[in-house]
Amino acid sequence: MEPSDFGRFSDPALLILASLAGGEKHGYAMMEDIEAMSGVHLGPGTLYGALARLEQSGLIQALPADERRRPYQLTAQGKAFLRQSLASLKNFVSMGLMRLGA
């Protein structure tokens, strides 16, 4: 699976995975964490569009609901996917910085 498989949700999906790498979270906690981590504000429609796809792909899984909130956590497959995606990004960043002579 590639990040591009998520279409317009590929960036939100990666942000969600990175947020869940820090521990299980429900929707609002993810939004706040992502905003604090990357400065990106994910709208509720985008967040749940990406969450549904990630769950469908088996990269995250829903945990039992806490009242009306439902936390999610990374699966082993999700961790591997995130690791691979971040390694690709790292190469990309290194390459870009090298070309800029930084």
Add this chain to the structure above:
Amino acid sequence: MRLDRVRPWLTSLYPRAWRERYAVEFDMLLEQCLHSPLDVVDVFLGALDAHLQLLSGENLSWRLMNMQNKLRTTLLMVFAAFIGFIVAGFSLVGMADDSPMIPLMKTNPALAAAWTTIQIGSAVALLAVVVGGIPLALTVVQGALAGGRRGRGLLLVPVVSFLVLVLYLVFLFLVGSGRIQIEGVVKVVGPGAFPAGNRLMMEGLMLVFILGAIASTLAVWKAVSAADSEQETFHAFGRALNVKIYSFAFVPAVIATISMLVMLLATLAWGWLSFSALPQVFAGNFGPWGTSTQIWYIGILVVMAACSGGAVFGLRRGRPRRSQ
């Protein structure tokens, strides 16, 4: 723009299958994060995306996960229908009690057979609901005890309703036996001694029973709806049993529904036979409630038919999803 006003409407933009899976948590999120019109636009786009996904015919997880919710709703519909049927059934017993129908049933075999069918049907339906509901009830109780105060509060509703009913019965007994004196209520010395005050107290019993049944059904519905597990492991006789609690309860739900339909037909036959044998049987105000009237009987039939219909509708709604 008053975003609070549009919030409840926003979730309804999503496809039904999506809502069954995500609506509760999504509503909660919107309560917390809907700050600007841009968020509303984002929800619009999200809903559009969900509809497009549905049209694309993808094998979506939320569509499959929806099956569990459908099956659970089916079971809850059958359970609620059964409770409604019980209320109607007790009304039927109250109607026949102390009336000329009782001696009539001893001499009329067809009438007796119809009444026996109702009794057997009620026993089978009760047994089916109890057997099918045990794994689900255990799961819900475990979840509620381990969960928050709200879950435990929901479980207390049937217990409190039952206690209120018992207390009312004790109160009735004390009044009926003359240990407590109330103006307008007389000591019950035999069948038929039911002046207006006594009947009012008996109607109070019916009210307590019906309100308790409604409150308990709603509480059970809420508690079961909040349960997440589809599969549970139970330990009995040193063995671990894996039970798919909703699938397990489906066959008993079918049996309970068939029993309700049989009882409905038997009640119809019983009323018809009673009226044919003794037309004045519906004309008098017999029994503790004084409800041996045609209107009351038709009301019982309507409630029984509505409950049976609701159960059949629930089963039809859940069956195709179960086989997917």
